[in-house]
Amino acid sequence: MHHFSTYLFSLLFLFISCSASKINIVSSLPKNLKEISAIEITDSSNTLWMIEDSNNKNILYGLNLKGEIIKQITLSDIKNNDWEDLTSDPQGNIYIGDFGNNSGKRKKFFIHKIISPQVSPLKTTPITTSFKFSKKYIKKDFEAFFVWNNNFYLFSKENKTTTIFKVPNLPGNQKAQFIGRLNLKGKRNPITSADISDDKKTIILLNHNKFWSLTNFNEGDFSNSFIQEIDLGHSSQKEGICFKNKNTVYITDEKTNTSTGNIYEFKIF
Secondary structure (H helix, E strand, O other), X not given: OOEOOOOOEOOOOOOOEEOOOOOEEEEEOOOOOOOEEEEEOOOOOOOEEEEEOOOOOOEEEEEOOOOOEEEEEEEOOXXXXXXXXXXXXXXXXXXXXXXXXXXXOOOOEEEEEEOOOOOOOOEEOOEEEEEEOOHHHXXXXXXXXXXXXXXXXXXXXXXXXXXXXXXXXXXXXEEOEEEEEEEOOOOOOOOOEEEEOOOOOEEEEEOOOEEEEEEOXXXXXXXXXXXXXXXXXXXXXXXXXXXXXXXXXXXXXXXXXXXXXXEEEEEOO
C-alpha cells in the first residue's frame, strides 16, 4: 500500500465478486416520476423519500412500499439545478445533493437540508450548504454522497476512478476538501448513488448493474477498505440506493422502458 501526502493517497483493496440473492421488484414507480435520481429512508419512518434530477420540479416525494406518493414537499426559494442523491442523519433530517455537473461548467454546488420531512409542512425553505471546488477539480461531475459525523462525503462520477471529497455539514459557504481516489476494477464503473449503514460500518456505491460494499475503513481514509463487488444480475439506469437495514438495500432506476422505473430490494447477505 502506498501513502501520499494529506492531499493524496492511493487505495489498495480486494475485489470479491458476489452472487448474492436475486434482485426483486417491490413496486413500480408512479408514471409521472420518470427520472428518479435517489432514494432514502430515515430512522423515524418507513417512508421512501425520492427526488428527480435536473429540469424537474423542486419537490421531495414521499412514497409508500406500494409506490404511491403519500407526501410532496415543495422546497421554496431554491431551484432544481441537478438534484442527484439523498442522504439522512440520525435525527431524521433529509439532505438533497444538488451537485450534478454533466456540462462541467458549474461553479457552485448545493446541499439542501429538510428538517424532519415526515412532519414538515408541504412547503418549506431548506437550510442550504453551498460549496465550491478548487480549479483542479471544477469540472468533476457528482451523483453520490452520504453524511457521516457531520461531514458530507462526495464521490465523483467517472468510468474508472472516483474522486472523494469532504464538505462540512454546516450552513453557508463551504469548500470541498479533496480526500483521495478509489480505483474501481474494470471499465464503465461510474458511481450513481451512495449510502452508509446506520451503524456506520458499511458504505455502498451503486452502478447500473452492480454495487460495491466497503467495510473495515477509517473515517476520512478509505485506504484500508475491504471491498466487495456485488453483481445485481440486472442492468438498467439505476440511480438510487439506500439501506433498508444492515442486510438489505433499496434501489431505484429511471423509467426507460416497460420493465424499468421500479423500486427494488436486494439482500446483501
